[in-house]
Amino acid sequence: MVDFRLSEEQEALRASVQEFAREQVAPVIAEHYEHKTFPYELIRQMGKMGLFGLPFPEEHGGMGGDYFALCLALEELARVDSSVAITLEAAVSLGAMPIFRFGTAEQKARWLPQLTSGENLAGFGLTEPGSGSDAAAIATRAVLDEKTNEWVINGSKAFITNSGTDITALVTVMAATGTRPDGSKELSTIIVPSGTPGFTVAPGYSKVGWCASDTHELSFDDVRVPAENLLGQRGRGFAQFLRILDEGRIAIAALSVGLAQGCVDESVAYAKQRHAFGQPIGNYQAVQFLIADMELRAHTARVGYYDAASRMLAGEDFKRYAAVAKLHASNAAMDNSRYATQVHGGYGFMNESAVGRFYRDAKILEVGEGTSEVQRMIISRDLGL
Structure with a gap:
């Protein structure tokens, strides 16, 4: 029987990143977002937590984990903010991973320790x-x-x-x-x-x-x-790029799930505290159904990236499943951010609100690391069309 429940070690990682995101990222990220400043202090703390080294061996300064561990961290960060999450995703899957996958022993020795520690990007x-x-x-x-x-x-x-x-x-x-x-x-x-x-x-x-x-x-x-x-x-750059992006799509799917789930979190909390016509708006079926559909999208998208990651780690051909995960999760993020903004009304249109940032951040997930149209091409071709 397939079991998508996390191991004790995975749950501990997820919980630690969740705590960091809620206690360290959430209080300061709106200010960084408004003024378009890079959150160096948060990145430094993430480096100390070992997040930049999650999928790399200890011999290169990593944590000895795997790509799924990185995805868990990305999901929890994106539940609060996507700027911090994409900094980690790009630093690992696009920055350090090519050197780890294709670099010489000398290149790995020179660059990986500073990249896996988060000291450099x-x-x-x-x-x-x-x-x-x-x-x-x-x-x-x-x-x-x-x-x-x-x-x-x-x-x-x-x-x-x-x-x-x-x-x-x-x-x-x-x-x-x-x-x-x-x-x-x-x-x-x-x-x-x-x-x-x-x-x-x-x-x-x-x-x-x-x-x-x-x-x-x-x-x-x-x-x-x-x-x-x-x-x-020499001459293998295109093949390298395809391998890196196949993996990266799983990571972007995880980030998308985080944003989609963050929309659920914010909407549930707001629906309980916002009153209209004498009662919380969460008592109204119209709002309940909006949020139920949001949870549906986040949950099924999570299963999708879990499946793609498990195939990758098992050494199976995962290209189609990574494309499916990325396509579905980015759609879920975009739809959930729109629904969450609707639940929050005028407040959701303000940049100071988390859902306002989610709404602005979601669209790029349907574009970056392969557009939704590219994902459909990959899926259809893999089906023999």
């Missing part, structure tokens, strides 16, 4: 101003200067998370490093440390949501890094 330079879902259309180029044994990188990246903070250590950059016999681009991934001459970080975006997370456009003007900064095998 890393970004994943994939998306460009002219290419989003069509990653194969990447225009950034890297040419190997054989005289100096250096990669020379030119191009730009857009919407890159954790790329411009004071603790950002590096960005892994996807670039065309040549042309294949069939005329297609040879794509490779190269590590570019922060502060490298020619590597410029533009001012942070003015965003609809995730206002307390770090997102920038990056430019590379004759940026030179050693040849040994190549991450993994």
